[in-house]
Amino acid sequence: VTEQKPTVVFVLGGPGSGKGTQCANIVENFGYTHLSAGDLLRAEIKSGSENGTMIQNMIKEGKIVPSEVTIKLLQKAMQESGNDKFLIDGFPRNEENRAAFEEVTKIEPAFVLYFDCPDEEMERRLLNRNQGREDDNIETIRKRFKVFMDSSLPVINYYDAKGKVRKIEAARPINEVFESVKAIFSTKNE
Ligand code: UP5
Numbered sequence: 001v002t003e004q005k006p007t008v009v010f011v012l013g014g015p016g017s018g019k020g021t022q023c024a025n026i027v028e029n030f031g032y033t034h035l036s037a038g039d040l041l042r043a044e045i046k047s048g049s050e051n052g053t054m055i056q057n058m059i060k061e062g063k064i065v066p067s068e069v070t071i072k073l074l075q076k077a078m079q080e081s082g083n084d085k086f087l088i089d090g091f092p093r094n095e096e097n098r099a100a101f102e103e104v105t106k107i108e109p110a111f112v113l114y115f116d117c118p119d120e121e122m123e124r125r126l127l128n129r130n131q132g133r134e135d136d137n138i139e140t141i142r143k144r145f146k147v148f149m150d151s152s153l154p155v156i157n158y159y160d161a162k163g164k165v166r167k168i169e170a171a172r173p174i175n176e177v178f179e180s181v182k183a184i185f186s187t188k189n190e
Pocket residue numbers: 013014015016017018019020021022036037038039041058059060061062063064065066070089090091092093125126128129135144170171172173174175177
């Protein structure tokens with residue numbers, strides 16, 4: 001018996017580019033389960049896990065948590081969902097994340113949704129979010145932008161070279177961005 005591999009779409013883009021917002025819309029319309037790596041890590045802090053303090057310190061500094069921690073959380077959430085279609089939001093964030101996920105799960109993404117947004121717009125959104133996130137302060141935001149440029153953009157470039165990136169101009173009203181997102185999910189990808 002061969003087990004059918006799940007469908008995975010990686011949802012990438014800078015801090016505040018609208019990944020979480022658009023994933024919520026996609027879930028309502030296309031039957032995916034939304035897994036935000038950041039949300040899973042924040043839940044792990046709250047649960048009082050032994051990794052909690054380490055994760056909290058990394059997030060405060062905008063640093064990338066070791067991939068084995070994040071991948072375990074993603075795998076557990078995938079198993080518990082009962083679904084076979086996933087939006088993985090905010091992961092992989094560096095080449096090591098990407099290679100480890102492929103190695104451990106043997107899953108390749110169907111495609112990568114990339115929300116492209118200028119820093120000024122992302123900064124404005126994050127400073128206005130007001131949800132008590134410990135990384136939504138100007139010092140941490142600047143660090144998050146640098147990590148995105150240095151470590152996460154190479155992942156997007158890697159998939160772009162494979163023809164897998166679907167790029168979206170994210171600095172538009174939420175509903176307009178979603179029109180572009182819908183067009184992508186309504187097209188056969190591959
Ligand atoms: N908003 C959204 N869309 C808008 C639009 N079109 N116009 C105007 N406003 C819009 O949106 C951000 C804010 O903007 C919201 O207030 C929204 O209403 C508004 P959101 O949809 O939340 O954007 P998102 O891209 O999800 O921003 P987020 O801050 O979640 O992105 P990050 O990538 O920074 O955060 P994440 O939670 O993924 O990661 C946080 C940290 O966890 C990382 O820095 C890292 O330290 C750690 N992490 C890892 O180590 N490994 C991982 O794999 C994942 C995370």
